[in-house]
Amino acid sequence: MRESRLGNILHNVVSGAGGLVHAGWHGVQHAINANSGSDEEGFIRKAGPARLNLTPERPPPIEEAPETLANHGDAVSQDWRWLALRCEQRLNAVLQQRTTKSAKLTDTLGPSFDIRQFACFMPRTVLEAIADRRIRHSDDFDIQIEQFTAAVVFCDASGFTALTEALDTKPNGAERLGNIINQFFDKIIKIVHYWGGDVIKFSGDAMTIVWPVDDESPQPDADGSEKDGKAAREEETGDDFYRIDSQVACQLAVQCCLTLHQTLHGYVTGCDDKVLTLHIGVGFGQVHILQVGGIMDRWEYVVAGAPLEEISVAEPLAGSGETVVSPSVASALAGAADLEEVPNSPPGRIFYKVKGLHAAGPEKAKSIAVGISRSSTRALWGSEKPREQIEEVETLPVQPPPPLAPIDVESDDIDLLRRYIPPSVFRRLTTGCNVFLNELRVVSVVFICVRGLDVSTRTGSLIAHKLMKMTQKAAYTMEGSVNKFLVDDKGVLLLVMFGLPPVYHLDDPIRAIMAALRVIDGMKVFGLDAGIGITSGRVWCG
Numbered sequence: 001m002r003e004s005r006l007g008n009i010l011h012n013v014v015s016g017a018g019g020l021v022h023a024g025w026h027g028v029q030h031a032i033n034a035n036s037g038s039d040e041e042g043f044i045r046k047a048g049p050a051r052l053n054l055t056p057e058r059p060p061p062i063e064e065a066p067e068t069l070a071n072h073g074d075a076v077s078q079d080w081r082w083l084a085l086r087c088e089q090r091l092n093a094v095l096q097q098r099t100t101k102s103a104k105l106t107d108t109l110g111p112s113f114d115i116r117q118f119a120c121f122m123p124r125t126v127l128e129a130i131a132d133r134r135i136r137h138s139d140d141f142d143i144q145i146e147q148f149t150a151a152v153v154f155c156d157a158s159g160f161t162a163l164t165e166a167l168d169t170k171p172n173g174a175e176r177l178g179n180i181i182n183q184f185f186d187k188i189i190k191i192v193h194y195w196g197g198d199v200i201k202f203s204g205d206a207m208t209i210v211w212p213v214d215d216e217s218p219q220p221d222a223d224g225s226e227k228d229g230k231a232a233r234e235e236e237t238g239d240d241f242y243r244i245d246s247q248v249a250c251q252l253a254v255q256c257c258l259t260l261h262q263t264l265h266g267y268v269t270g271c272d273d274k275v276l277t278l279h280i281g282v283g284f285g286q287v288h289i290l291q292v293g294g295i296m297d298r299w300e301y302v303v304a305g306a307p308l309e310e311i312s313v314a315e316p317l318a319g320s321g322e323t324v325v326s327p328s329v330a331s332a333l334a335g336a337a338d339l340e341e342v343p344n345s346p347p348g349r350i351f352y353k354v355k356g357l358h359a360a361g362p363e364k365a366k367s368i369a370v371g372i373s374r375s376s377t378r379a380l381w382g383s384e385k386p387r388e389q390i391e392e393v394e395t396l397p398v399q400p401p402p403p404l405a406p407i408d409v410e411s412d413d414i415d416l417l418r419r420y421i422p423p424s425v426f427r428r429l430t431t432g433c434n435v436f437l438n439e440l441r442v443v444s445v446v447f448i449c450v451r452g453l454d455v456s457t458r459t460g461s462l463i464a465h466k467l468m469k470m471t472q473k474a475a476y477t478m479e480g481s482v483n484k485f486l487v488d489d490k491g492v493l494l495l496v497m498f499g500l501p502p503v504y505h506l507d508d509p510i511r512a513i514m515a516a517l518r519v520i521d522g523m524k525v526f527g528l529d530a531g532i533g534i535t536s537g538r539v540w541c542g
Helices: 001-015 041-052 073-097 105-109 124-131 160-168 174-194 229-233 246-264 306-317 327-333 374-380 412-416 422-433 458-476 507-527
Strands: 028-035 146-159 200-204 206-212 275-294 299-305 321-327 337-341 353-355 439-451 483-490 492-499 529-541
Touching: 001 073, 028 041, 124 146, 124 200, 124 275, 124 412, 146 246, 146 306, 160 174, 174 206, 174 246, 174 529, 200 483, 206 246, 206 374, 246 275, 246 321, 246 327, 246 353, 275 306, 275 327, 275 458, 275 483, 299 306, 306 321, 306 327, 306 483, 321 327, 321 458, 327 337, 327 353, 439 458, 439 507, 458 483, 458 492, 458 507, 492 507, 507 529
Parallel strands: 275 321
Antiparallel strands: 028 529, 146 206, 146 275, 200 206, 275 299, 321 353, 337 353, 439 492, 439 529, 483 492
16 A cells, blocks of 8 residues: 555656656656756746745645545645755755864874875876865865866777676676676776876776876987987886877877777676677867865866767777777877778768877888787786886887876875765775675666756856756755766766665665756756656666
């Protein structure tokens, strides 16, 4: 009886939303369109003052109404708004009680904690901003952390869905899946670091990598000569960035992609006949690193700019084991690569499939063997310092850059690092638990797509910041979490999840729907073009 009533209430909540939600009860493919028509526009204008801690009067309970439940969709719809705004009021009260003068985290952790175990979860770009005090404890902050020109790589793995389904029914399936994923990504990361890349963002089974450009001339020796690549690798100059131009940045990025394909294509997982492959897109241009959010001192760093749009087009054009580059990358390479036009490129733009890099020197026109040999690259897999164990291949058109000096992050910066590390990971690090704990959990996911918002502009970044804060409040009031904030050719993408460790509720699907409806109201206030989808199911967490 209780389940039946719960289902009826959910049906009326959805119906009362003015047709915004198409719900299927088992949590699969709820489609929400923030632009759908609604006769409740007046309420949304009244709900605007909620930011001033004003809430609408709660409608009378359903039980007091003489009519049937089916005739009270509007009342139920008003009821969910009342609940959402009341929860948000409580969250605002908690936020007002929080002060930046609370006990320092360093006092809680004690003098023996190692800041490096927290810093390893952050990209070098963000660590540099913290060390340079561009990110600091202050209400006077800049949404844009950094802006630079870079080659950007989006590396996507294929085969994880089939692998997850195969291991889902096996004993210790979660542990085996976690070990396979960790080993696979560990190899990718070591190869990326060898070629000078900075892993800036993980997106499920994909990652975004950058090669920043520095257009200053390389520093010469005392005799006026410049070091070649091999000599530069034999010493650490103490620099915290590579002195490379646009062409070299794109060459390093492409060479890294080719090495990844040669080394990891058809990666054997050890589970039946399942293998993993990579398909990669490369873009080039101005990159903006933003920080958005701040509710409960949780922030998300965001990568935006033209290269992100380029890689989102290039990556789907790449087949298994292929790398596709944008026109801007092809121009920056300036003939240093063997490229082949992709026949199904978008109108007016020609993307290229990479066949190889040309050997150094104008006298060599043929394309050389790409990448490092399998035997030499295997040294990456089990070495703390793979650079010292990889044999040099002097015929490569570009050599790996010299090692960078470590970034000096102080122990007092732990509070800044905590902003960007997922709470479940940070909690395990501070308590000494195994951070690589793997499990399969039932979660509910809210997928939000905002179209037509250019976050690389000043106005767009401010809207993105407000959008993130609004989404955080909608998620936190229902005890969910904002898992991702990404930018691609589809627009701004946000992922809100319910059921992630350590919080789980039996009614997570309902919480997801209520949070999504609250986000819809906010989207209308902002005047944004958005769509939302909700689903529930088993996922791997680790």
